[in-house]
Amino acid sequence: MAHDTDVPDPAAFAAEVRAFLDAHARPAADRAGFVWGEGDDRVAYFSSDPPEVEQAATQAARDWQRTRYENGFGWITGPKEYGGRGLTPVHDMVYDAVEAEYDVPDTGVLAVVGLGMIGPTILAHARQHIKDHWLPAMYRGDAIACQLFSEPDAGSDLASVQTRAVRDGDTWVLNGQKVWTSVAHHSRIGVALTRTNPDAPKHKGITAFLVDMTTPGVEVRPLRQMTGGADFNEVFLTDVRVPDDHRLGEVDGGWTVALTTLMNERATVGNEGAGPVAAALSPERLAALLRATWTLDDHAVRARLADLLADIKATEALNARAMRSLRAGHSPGPEMSVSKLMYGQNLTRAAHFVTDVLGPSAVADTGQWGTYAWSELLLATPALRILGGTEEIMKNILAERVLGLPKEPGIDTKSPFRELRGVRTKEGSA
C-alpha cells in the first residue's frame, strides 16, 4: 500500500474518505425520512438469525473490512509496519462519521472484540513475528479474534481463572473451560488467560496466550440466549498445545495483558451508540410509536417519555463532549465508564417503557408493524447490564478510581491462589 506519509488534516481526510466510499458504497437511506410502518421494524441487539444468514452476514463483514484495508482505511490508528495507517483517533472518528452516511455491512463481528480489544492487546504484548503475521490478517478481515477470558468461576472476579497452562519444553499445554466468548464460532484466534502459577497470589500467577482456534483440543459450543440467538459460546480447551512464542507478555504477567484488553473493552462497548438500536431510541421514532398506538396524549406516558429522552439526551451530550475532548488531545476521564453504564440502562429503560405502553401487543404478535418487534430488544436488556463488566463492577470502578472510596476489605491479593480456592470451597459448602 502506498499512502501519503504526512498526516492529513481532518477536512482533507474526510474528503478522501468520501471519495473512497462514493466509489465502493451507496449512500444510506435518509434517516430523517423515517415513516411509520415502512421498512424493517426490527429492534434487536443480538442477532437471532439462522446460521446460514449469520454466515452470509459474517462474510459480507469480512469482505467490507478487506475493501477498507486495501484502500487504507482498515486500521486508521494502527502502526504502518503492521498494515495500519499511522493516523490519530480523530481520523478514526472522522472516518466513522462519514461512513455513517453510507449503507455498508455491519462489521461488528470483527470489530467489537477483535479489532477493538484484541488488536491493541496483541500490539502491546505480542512477539514481533506474531504481530507481523496476525495484525495484518485481523485488520484485513481474514482472522476474526475472540477473548478467552471468562470462566464459569471467573466472571466479575476475572483474576480467578482456573484454566491451567503447564510448560512442556517450548510449548504449553492448556486445559480448562471458557464461557461467554463472543464470536468464538467465527474466530481464527483467541487470547486466553490461564493459571500458570497457583502458588502465587491470584493476580500474579496468570499468563496470556494467543491461541490458534484450529489447534486440536479447541472445541466451541454455542450458548443459546433468552433471545433465541447464540452470540456467545463455551470454549473447551483439552490438551491444547500452544508454542511459547505465542505467549503475550511475561510468564505469570498475564494480568497486565488482561487490563489492556479490558480498558479497550469499556471504550468499545460504551461507544456503540450508533446503529439501528440507537435509531430506535430517536425522539421521532418513539413519538411515532406512541402516535400509532394512541398513547401520546396519556399524561403518565408523556412524563415517562420525557424522563427517558432526558437520559438519552444527557448521554449524547456526554459522548459528544468526550469526543470533543479527545479531539482536543485530552485523555478521556470517567466518561467512558459512565457512558458504558448508561448505554445498558438507557436501552433497558426504553425497552421497558415501550413494552409497558404497548401492553398486550408486546406479549403476543398482533401483526402490527413495529410493536411486537420491541420484544427482541427487551429480551436482550438483562444481558446488556452484565456484558463487558457488570453494572456493579463499573460502579466499583467509578467509586474507587474516581471518587477515591476505599476497596472492600477481605479481597485477598497476597495469599497464594491455591489457598484462596480452598477458602472458597469451604464457604461454598457452609
Add this chain to the structure above:
Amino acid sequence: MTVVGTSHEELEELRAAVRSFLEAKSSEEAVRKAAETELRYDPQVWAQMAEQLRLPGLIVPEEYGGDGFGQVALGVVLEEAGRALLCSPLFATVVLAAQALLASGDHEACARHLPGIAAGRTTAALAVAEDSGAWDPVQIRTRAVRAQEDGSNGWELTGSKSFVVDGASAELLLVIARTTAGPSLFAVDGKAPGVTAEAMETLDATRAMARLRLDAAPATLVGTDGAGGRLMARVLDSAVVGLAAEQVGGAGRCLDASAEYARTRTQFGRAIGTFQAVKHKCADMLVQVELARAVAREAARIADEGGEPGEFAATAAAAHVYCSRAFMSAAMENIQVHGGIGFTWEHPAHLYFRRAKSSQLMFGGPSAQHERFLERLGI
C-alpha cells in the same frame, strides 16, 4: 458583541478565581447568616463580586459596559455559585433581568439599564409568574394601560406577581403585563408609587422571593408591544441553562460531601465507603452529576456557538429536566449517606435539599418542564 470561543484555560482561571472568592465570602456560616437577613444577601459581598470579579457584567455586551462573555463563561460562575449556595442577586439580576433586556432588542432600554447592572450598582428582578407560578403567557393577568391618551410612552401597570426572585430588594423591576396587543415587557422602578413588594416565606431561604402588588404603577414599555410571549420563551431558554449550571454545582458539592464522608466515617470497624450499598449510591450520584454537567455545558456551548435549528431549545430543555432531577436526587442521597446527621439543622445537607427542590419547582416544575422538552422535540 458576544465574545465566544473562550479558551479552556481562561475558563479554568475564571473558575479558580470565583471558587477562591466564594470560599472566602460564601462559607456555610456566611450563607446561613445571609439567609436570615431581610435582604437575604450581603451587599458588601455583592459589591466585591462586581469590583473584584466583574461578575454582574460578565454577559453584558461591551457597548453596555460589560465584558461580553457568553453562556459558557456564565455557566462556570453559576456552577461555582451553586456549589457554594451563594446568596446574591446574581441569578435575578443577570440570569433573568439582564437576559430579558437583551432579548427585548430594545437598544434604548439596554443603554439605560445595563451599564448600572454591569457595574453592580443596579439590582434587578424579572416578574413573570402570578398566583399559579406558571411561566405561561396565557396566564398573565397583570394589565398595562397607557397613562395618558397623548401617545407619550408612559404606561401604568395593575395586578400582582408572585415568586419574583429578589423582587423585594431589586431596584429595577422588569414586569410582564398584558396590553391590548398581548403580553409585553415593562420596566418599573422598584420604589415607584403603586409598587408594593412583600417577601414570601420560602422553602429555600438562600433564594429570596417576593409578591408584588402593582396599583397603577408607572412603567416604560421595553421592546415591542405584544412581544412578551416570545420574549418569555427566549428568556426561559437561557435562564434554565443558567439554572442547570447552578444545579450542577450544587449536585457536585453533594457528591463531594458524600464521597468524603464515605471515605472517613467508620462503622462495623470499616469505612462505610467499603460497603457496596454505600459505594454504589455514590457511584450512582457520580453518574448523574457527570451527565448533568455534560448536558448543562453542552446547552451553554450551543448557546454560544450555535447548532442545528432547534438544537439549542431542545438541549436547554433537556438540561432543565435532567439537572433538576439529578440535583434533587444528589441532595436526597447526600442526606442518606450522612445517616442521622444529614437531616439535622446544623448539617448543611438540608440547605442543598431545600435549594434542589426549590430549583426543581422553579418555572413551573417537572410536568411543565416535561411538556416544554417534548414540545421542543416536536412531540
